[in-house]
Amino acid sequence: MGACIAKAFSPPSSFQESTMRRAKITVIGAGNVGATCAHWCAAAELGDIVLLDIPQTEDMPAGKALDLMQSSPIMGFDSKIVGTTSYDDAADSDVIVVTAGIPRKPGMSRDDLLSTNARIITSVGEEIKKSSPNAVVIVVSNPLDAMVQQMWKVTGFDRSKVCGQAGVLDTARYRTFLAMELGVSVEDISALLMGGHGDTMVPIPSCTSVGGIPVTQLIDPARLEEIVERTRKGGAEIVSLLKTGSAYYAPAAACAQMVEAVVKDKKRCIPVAALCESEYGVGGYYVGVPVIMGSAGVEKVIELNLTESETADFQKSVDAVKGLVATMDELLAG
Numbered sequence: 001m002g003a004c005i006a007k008a009f010s011p012p013s014s015f016q017e018s019t020m021r022r023a024k025i026t027v028i029g030a031g032n033v034g035a036t037c038a039h040w041c042a043a044a045e046l047g048d049i050v051l052l053d054i055p056q057t058e059d060m061p062a063g064k065a066l067d068l069m070q071s072s073p074i075m076g077f078d079s080k081i082v083g084t085t086s087y088d089d090a091a092d093s094d095v096i097v098v099t100a101g102i103p104r105k106p107g108m109s110r111d112d113l114l115s116t117n118a119r120i121i122t123s124v125g126e127e128i129k130k131s132s133p134n135a136v137v138i139v140v141s142n143p144l145d146a147m148v149q150q151m152w153k154v155t156g157f158d159r160s161k162v163c164g165q166a167g168v169l170d171t172a173r174y175r176t177f178l179a180m181e182l183g184v185s186v187e188d189i190s191a192l193l194m195g196g197h198g199d200t201m202v203p204i205p206s207c208t209s210v211g212g213i214p215v216t217q218l219i220d221p222a223r224l225e226e227i228v229e230r231t232r233k234g235g236a237e238i239v240s241l242l243k244t245g246s247a248y249y250a251p252a253a254a255c256a257q258m259v260e261a262v263v264k265d266k267k268r269c270i271p272v273a274a275l276c277e278s279e280y281g282v283g284g285y286y287v288g289v290p291v292i293m294g295s296a297g298v299e300k301v302i303e304l305n306l307t308e309s310e311t312a313d314f315q316k317s318v319d320a321v322k323g324l325v326a327t328m329d330e331l332l333a334g
């Protein structure tokens with residue numbers, strides 16, 4: 001009988017000592033956006049994942065991580081997911097997605113989160129600087145453009161290594177609404193929105209097309225403006241429906257696309273909150289612009305020739321971001 005029992009598989013040491021390693025992806029904040037981002041990243045096997053939250057959440061991150069791991073035989077992925085409240089487990093991450101912070105509720109604007117989340121981002125940034133000095137950091141917490149500016153300041157990382165997620169989500173919302181309007185596949189819609197993650201975001205009609213056809217040939221200007229307006233208020237629309245918090249499925253999918261761009265060195269051309277210095281004459285602020293994203297993070301900011309009215313709208317959006325950063329700096333100094 002005993003001879004029929006297979007011995008436990010014991011791989012030769014050369015198997016165990018593989019020098020190949022999966023990307024290490026840490027998601028900070030194991031709430032709605034964070035846990036869903038871990039889910040998308042694991043399902044796409046982008047790497048091994050650390051889901052980190054504050055000590056007060058006790059075993060919650062471990063619980064979510066274990067639950068996600070137990071979906072792996074069903075979904076067919078081999079990513080490992082660890083939940084923790086210790087930065088030791090996040091050490092030497094390749095990519096870090098920062099979702100730590102409070103979300104808004106109905107009646108609030110993203111800017112109402114400034115004071116609380118600026119302090120959270122400051123403490124998270126200090127930990128990242130110590131534990132993962134080579135990571136590409138993707139900030140999600142709101143108000144987005146100010147939070148990513150603070151993360152860059154606190155870590156002192158190269159500007160290519162710190163960026164923010166907003167444009168992939170805003171553009172996805174715009175593409176969804178355009179597809180609904182025209183009754184076509186979302187896959188055939190290509191679009192670009194620039195500027196801050198707020199009501200001042202700027203659509204670029206010359207960069208919006210449906211199967212290669214300029215959108216302006218398919219939708220009249222008044223209707224297009226209504227769709228843009230719905231996109232600008234896309235986050236608030238979800239907040240008013242959910243009532244207990246803000247969107248997370250689409251935001252988390254947007255983060256996973258940016259993580260994929262880094263770990264697979266995809267060279268994606270996507271809108272990202274990137275530090276613009278001479279670019280677009282911004283002068284050292286984070287704002288949504290088209291970039292090339294690959295293993296080094298934001299590898300290039302693409303400068304477009306904007307029309308006069310696009311330039312004016314973009315400038316308005318940049319001014320709103322600058323105002324918010326100034327308020328944040330005063331709050332943190334006080």
Ligand SMILES: NC(=O)C1=CN([C@@H]2O[C@H](COP(=O)(O)OP(=O)(O)OC[C@H]3O[C@@H](n4cnc5c(N)ncnc54)[C@H](O)[C@@H]3O)[C@@H](O)[C@H]2O)C=CC1
Nearest residue numbers: 029030031032033053054100101102103140141142165251
């Ligand atoms: N940029 C974007 O497009 C989007 C941004 N957001 C923002 O993302 C943030 C997170 O949203 P949700 O996940 O819905 O909120 P949530 O409340 O579900 O999760 C936030 C998590 O962050 C944790 N946290 C708080 N302080 C922390 C710290 N110092 N270190 C680690 N973790 C910490 C909390 O314990 C909580 O588990 C919000 O600020 C929200 O406004 C949400 C959707 C889209």
Ligand SMILES: O=C([O-])CC(=O)C(=O)O
Nearest residue numbers: 104110142235236246247
């Ligand atoms: O609306 C919010 O507060 C969350 C967010 O940024 C979005 O869904 O675009």
